[in-house]
Amino acid sequence: MRKAGVGAAAVVLLAVLLFFAVSSWSRQPAIARPSVQPINFPHSVHVQTYKIDCQYCHADARRSEYAGIPSVERCMGCHKIVAADRPEIKKLAEYAGKQTPVPWTRVYKLPEFTYFPHKAHIRAEIRCQTCHGAVETMTTIAAAPGPTLANDLLNLVGFKPSAPVLTMGWCVECHRQQNATRKTQAPLDCVTCHH
Numbered sequence: 001m002r003k004a005g006v007g008a009a010a011v012v013l014l015a016v017l018l019f020f021a022v023s024s025w026s027r028q029p030a031i032a033r034p035s036v037q038p039i040n041f042p043h044s045v046h047v048q049t050y051k052i053d054c055q056y057c058h059a060d061a062r063r064s065e066y067a068g069i070p071s072v073e074r075c076m077g078c079h080k081i082v083a084a085d086r087p088e089i090k091k092l093a094e095y096a097g098k099q100t101p102v103p104w105t106r107v108y109k110l111p112e113f114t115y116f117p118h119k120a121h122i123r124a125e126i127r128c129q130t131c132h133g134a135v136e137t138m139t140t141i142a143a144a145p146g147p148t149l150a151n152d153l154l155n156l157v158g159f160k161p162s163a164p165v166l167t168m169g170w171c172v173e174c175h176r177q178q179n180a181t182r183k184t185q186a187p188l189d190c191v192t193c194h195h
Contacts, residue, residue, distance in 0.1 A: 035105045035141060040088045047136035054128045054135070061118040061128075069104050072096045107143050108132065110166065115193050124184045130174070131166060168193075 046052045055061055057075075060068035076096045079089045095102050110116055121131075128135065135141060143166070171193065175186035 035107050037105055037140075038103055039091050040140075042139040043135045043141060044137050044139050055122070062122045063119055065115070065117045065119065067118045069102075072100070072102060107141050108166065109143075113194055114168075115195060124178070124182075124186070126178075133165070 046057070047054070057070040058067045059070075059074075060066055072092065072095050075092055079092060083089050084093070092102070133143070172188065175188055178184050178186045179188075
């Protein structure tokens with residue numbers, strides 16, 4: 001009888017751990033490793049070497065809800081002349097010649113039920129790096145990791161580790177800090193991000 005109780009407890013414990021592992025993985029807003037892209041695009045060269053501002057290429061960020069990916073035409077505006085003989089730029093020119101967008105692999109992904117208005121954050125003078133990390137130093141873009149099993153287990157036993165980047169807890173904490181330290185009034189209502 002005792003062995004059956006220990007076995008049942010072990011099965012329950014295993015099920016709980018498996019649940020946390022799967023739920024942590026399924027809630028990942030982004031992948032922590034660099035993404036494979038059809039064209040190598042070193043943000044570090046564009047930002048650090050040529051001093052190009054994020055919003056030059058991601059022009060929709062200041063006027064739209066979405067930052068968007070620059071069009072091939074935007075890229076070719078410079079690259080018809082600059083580095084036109086390089087292999088990666090030749091790939092870009094092929095897409096331009098076919099009038100086809102580059103099939104970039106998405107790096108930052110929030111849950112479908114989450115609304116993130118880029119233009120509101122730009123208006124509030126929140127730096128892109130606050131959410132996206134030090135993109136200006138990246139040769140290959142990589143998002144910060146989302147929820148982890150370790151954080152979920154620490155929360156379960158009463159510890160409060162800092163929330164991973166691009167999770168609800170992280171965003172709410174950022175809004176609270178902005179409200180405490182700046183004159184902005186970052187909303188804390190659920191419907192601000194979930195509608």
